[in-house]
Amino acid sequence: MADVGYTSQVHEEEAQLGDYFALLKPRVMSLVVFTALVGLLAAPGSVHPVIAFASILFVAIGAGASGALNMWWDADIDAIMRRTAKRPIPAGRVQPGEALHLGVALAGLSVMMLALSANLMAAALLAFTIFFYAVVYSMWLKRSTPQNIVIGGAAGAFPPVIGWVIATGSFSVEAWLMFALIFMWTPPHFWALALFMKADYDDAGVPMLTVTHGRKSTRTHIIVYTVLLAALAVGTGFTAIGGPVYLGTALVLNALFLKGAVQVWQRDETAADADGYRVEKRFFRLSLWYLFAHFGVILLEAALRPFGLGGW
The missing domain is CATH 1.10.357.140 (UbiA prenyltransferase)
Incomplete structure (x- = not known):
């Protein structure tokens, strides 16, 4: 330790x-x-x-x-x-x-x-x-x-x-695309958690971005990573592990995720913590569903492919 x-x-x-x-x-x-x-x-x-x-x-x-x-x-x-x-x-x-x-x-x-x-x-x-x-x-x-x-x-x-x-x-390229999805998803997911658990990291002396750069900077980082993640996730729909089902799902999920990131970014620092935390907690919960859903439709595309229904 x-x-x-x-x-x-x-x-x-x-x-x-x-x-x-x-x-x-x-x-x-x-x-x-x-x-x-x-x-x-x-x-x-x-x-x-x-x-x-x-x-x-x-x-x-x-x-x-x-x-x-x-x-x-x-x-x-x-x-x-x-x-x-x-x-x-x-x-x-x-x-x-x-x-x-x-x-x-x-x-x-x-x-x-x-x-x-x-x-x-x-x-x-x-x-x-x-x-x-x-x-x-x-x-x-x-x-x-x-x-x-x-x-x-x-x-x-x-x-x-x-x-x-x-x-x-x-x-293969497809394996590393799945790697990249999780890699790019991780920062906004954990930074959202850090925003409403900031006191914990302060107390423990962990240099989370919220502690070292503040909440405003963290929110900016979240939206930047979310934009990059959305581009990657939607682009994956046109690869060998994607397909029309994946692409349609990714478009909807990333629109919702981008909307949530914008709401976190626009969060009024003068508002009561409880009100702001609801925005951040909602984005955090959405991030959990986001990743499971993307990998779920990758799996669905793979299951449909032997029947000539998955992929492009």
Whole structure:
């Protein structure tokens, strides 16, 4: 951890199985599993269902390992932030060492088993993703630069590429387009969260953009990234993973997302926080649906393609 002197609170109760599962960040894991699965199924060719299931399972375990290592390292700031104070380590239900051992064990298991179930390239990419999230993002970027989310977002963008490599054993432009969608989506998504949770990052000393550059600058960054994201998302509709269903969906979703970003940008700083936070929270919730919907229609296009209905 950044503060090596940190120790968790005295156990108020024995850790339950759910506490160890919470260390794996199941919400983040669900996004990883979904986007990796889309990458696998959108790729050309086919994978035996048993191999596909096993491979996605090991990707999920790798994502859980990243979450456990992140919670171990961030336990000191998690204890300060209201949003994270009830996590298993700061709440005293799980000791930091337990999270570290769990994360390392799951990381090793997931990489080794993915190499056996799929291929070495997919396993190497999973290992790099775990390293990037746990070390590059959590241990370095998060506490050192307001660009933490921008650069660190790459960790969450790799799963569809891993899925593609599981299916094909190689990289492609389409895999990197899916990577780019998540990479460009991450900053406006997390900056919206930071806008209505700014006090948490202030208290914890995390140099989020809202802390270092202020809310107005953060809102400007959100709209710039949203415009770039919209261009990328709509343009993807004309590629091999796109099609008319994807394109129509992307046009509607990005119009709504741009509208939400404009509302966040125009937010009156003199208004009551509760009123402004509603705008920011609404945009944050929309961002969750935004990503799932885009990957959902990529999956739908892939499902329709064998019947001559998907793609162009």
